Amino acid sequence: MSTDASAPRSPDMHAPGGSDFDDLLAARTTFYGIPVGEHALHSPRHAGDTPPGGLLAHLLAAEYGRGPQRARPGSGGLTSDDLATAALRRACRLGMSLPPRALLHRALGHPRQAGAVLELWPASVSHYGPRRARDMLRHHLVGPRVHHGHMSVLLELAMSAGLRPLTADEAAVSAAASPTREARHALWRYLHMLPGGRSRLLGTATARDGYERLLLNPPVDLAGVITRPGGLLIAQSMLLGSLDRPGHGQSGGLSVLLAGLGDSLASTSKAAGVVTIVAAGHRDLAEDQELVRERTPGHWVVRLPLDAPTGPQQQYMASHRAGLTWWAVRLLGLLPRPVDVMHVRYSDDASLALAEAARILGCRLVFTATPDPHRHLSRRHTHTYSGNRRSAENLRHDLHRVFIADRLVHRAHAVVGIPGPGGTAELLGFFPELIRRNGGRGPAAPPEGVPAYVAAPDENERRRSLLDALFSGGDDIRTLAPADRDLALLLCVGRLHPVKQQHLLVDAWLNSGLWRTTTLVLVGGSTEHPTEEERTMRRRLHDSVRARPHAARRLALLPALPNDDVRRLEHALAESDDFSSWYVCPSLKEEFGLAVLEAMEAGLPVAATRRGGITHYLRDGVNGVLLDTSTRLTLAQDLQRMTALAGPERRRMAQAGRRTVLERFSVAEMADMLAEEYAAVRLRPL
Incomplete structure (x- = not known):
């Protein structure tokens, strides 16, 4: 399996050998x-x-x-x-x-x-x-x-x-x-x-x-869970956010990835079954008391009860560590056979809780290491002083996560990475313990991917309904005016969070004057039970357009949609002759960008942040546009450069982007490569 360790390095990576002091x-x-x-x-x-x-x-x-x-x-x-x-x-x-x-x-x-x-x-x-x-x-x-x-x-x-x-x-x-x-x-x-x-x-x-x-009175068995004889029983965790509601709260691309990956893993010959571990708070348990359900044949979802209204924010997960470990040991121990491999992906207390459960259960641990929060920690906190209590606490939490990541690397029987511009070799600087593994090379990097979109039997009807609902008014924040269907449309999908920078996108769109020639559609966030970050972001977005009613009519802020509807909307925009559309990712940084890959798979031309791992697959002017999302001014300049591209150039980029996904980022290929990795890990001593 390729490690991507020999890939060329970028001078601005904040990695060993880079030009910036860290x-x-x-x-x-x-x-x-x-x-x-x-x-x-x-x-x-x-x-x-x-x-x-x-x-x-x-x-x-x-x-x-x-x-x-x-x-x-x-x-x-x-x-x-x-x-x-x-x-x-x-x-x-x-x-x-x-x-x-x-x-x-x-x-x-x-x-x-x-x-x-x-x-x-x-x-x-x-x-x-x-x-x-x-x-x-x-x-x-x-x-x-x-x-x-x-x-x-x-x-x-x-x-x-x-x-x-x-x-x-x-x-x-x-x-x-x-x-x-x-x-x-x-x-x-x-x-x-x-x-x-x-x-x-x-x-x-x-x-x-x-x-x-x-x-x-916890359950004494997990009735109905059936595994195939032979193969591995694989557990993967998704304890931040909801597996079924991407874009709500902390739910994002990982929930989409693990849902499709679990389905694909369960169909491989090396898997006896797959268990995706999620959290269920009081509100979730009130709606549904079942702790286990079958998502697809061989792919089971096991819910760990949490003593909180819903899944807590990452910085508050430490108080739930003991309970998560106990419930994981209890419930996974009731499966018809022992779990062979546990795969955790976040550097947080919830992952450490499952790592401890893996130790108690006697199963191998796999950890996906990413340079988060390492890569930007120094730049973000160089001027943080103890007098600013909120910033100081954020700094202490980031250093806490660095420590947790070290412990997960130490505990793991295998470490895999998400490749950045320089492959996975940059992880050796962020995680010095990895230097002793793999002969000093970067860890393996099974390619992340997206499942192929499957059209519904009544696909055309559903697409029309989505577009008609979107362009049904313009007098409220959820709709656009029918008369604006002929304008270019910018689509942005993701959880409402400061790191996703939807507020910066709206400010750049307004101050560059792009609101005169384009519409902007933001999808993400919960309106029923919003988090503090969602409430703050929604307020900032409303404040940005309040003084510009004409611009406000060309901005639509939709709550998070089911992933099928998001992908249906993207395919509808990409395949319709009535729209000239772009997918825009204005995030401060993205470790990989599953939502970007989904838009590329649909055939939309994409523009995405150059910070993080997206540059591993997106090349400026070749299969998309890279954005400088560091300031409102730089983002506005790149948005203007993007929208100035002629139709043939935009379509060429979109076609090249779709080929990139189809040729390199299949979730089925990811499942096959991970299954090989899990099989190798299973042979290593505990």
Whole structure:
């Protein structure tokens, strides 16, 4: 399988050998002791030097610095929690075994400290012995000064090492008296693992809602799940957003990818079946209590209950880590045969929860590594200072995700990548541990792809209905005026989020005067249960056009549509002689851009951001247009360049783009290559 490691490098990649200095990469290169050469950064500044100012430099010095030059309390706005978290991460990366007492003291601090302790805990238990670890846990769990807010992390540590610091009677009494929901649930999960513990659980009549009823009385089997004899049972995760509602909240291209990929994997000869793991919050469980359903023959969806209204934002997933691990072990353990391979894709606490479940279940772990948030972290946070609390917290969360990505690489039996402009070799700088794998080459990169569009029996009718509904008025934000059907149309599909930059696209469209000659259609976001980001983006979009009523009539903001309807709209626009259309992706960056590939497959000419992985397959002026999405001005200039192209040139690009997808990005080919990768991983020792 090709790794794309020999592909030429781009000078602006923020990768080793690039022209831009990157504080994060410099700190990591020095810390891991990578020899000066292909994978090292050449720079006058290193992690141990005196930081030039700004919170980022001080946090990096705390986490990656060594010796007397390491950051000190109070420097650059560092808190005691920052220094404790950095010390734990450093110990984890160095493979140190810390005493249980020291670890438990830190586990009861900030959640980011608890996350690092969970990674250090197995080595501590192994080195100092399970009895010592159990006694230390019991010291914190029994007595008049028990802190119920600490119960969840303490019991997660106990269960991860198979320790029993509480008897069933003690746990049941504590659960009955617990004043907090989080502690009560942790104790119930713990009781499930004890002999006779289930008999001590409260009756379901005392449950306060559907989530607690499931926790008290979870299913004893997953009735109806059937796997083929032979082959591998493959699990893949989609815990951010919804598998069935791309464009809502956090749901985006990955939900579309995993739905089609799971269907295709299930049909390969190497798969006994595929399980796609999703999350289900209170709202989801109220609509549907079933925890398993068959999507297509051999492709099953398993829902892990979450104690939240709906799937939480990525930065809040740490508080659900223990519950996700428990539910994954519980439900996947009820399948008719053991899971062979677990594939996780995000660098977040949810993926780490499933990595822990994979360890407990004894299955191999595959991780898709991407340079996110690594690639832009230094540029984004160079001027972040502790006084700006929101920006400072975003910086700390990004560094938390970098640590999680390191742990996932460390835990994984195989790592695959998404190729960027320089293939996957750039990942070696972002993930130094990968240098020791694959003989120093970049990891394998099975090509991502999109399933072929299948027309409905009444396809023509449905297309007419979509277009007629779109051009049915112009007096409200969801429709365009019928008289504007002869104008060029710009289509943008994606979740409403600042990184997708729909607000920048609207501003560029307005200020360049393109609203006079084009219409703009944005598809994405939920109107029923919008996230904070969706509400903010929708407000910004409305504010942009409020003072320009004539322009507002040429902007349509549609809520997220089912993927079939999105692709039907794209095919309708591409194949109709009545429209001159473009698909536009104005994102700050895209790791791959599945929505762009879908538009190309439909035959639409596309214009997309040059930041991220899209340049791996899109060449400016050949099969599309690359956009500089860094500012409103640069985006407006590229949009004007795009719309000025003559019809024959636009059609030539569209045809070339469609050939690119059909020849290189089939989801069936991706499934075949991943199945080969999974089969090879299955042979590796646990």
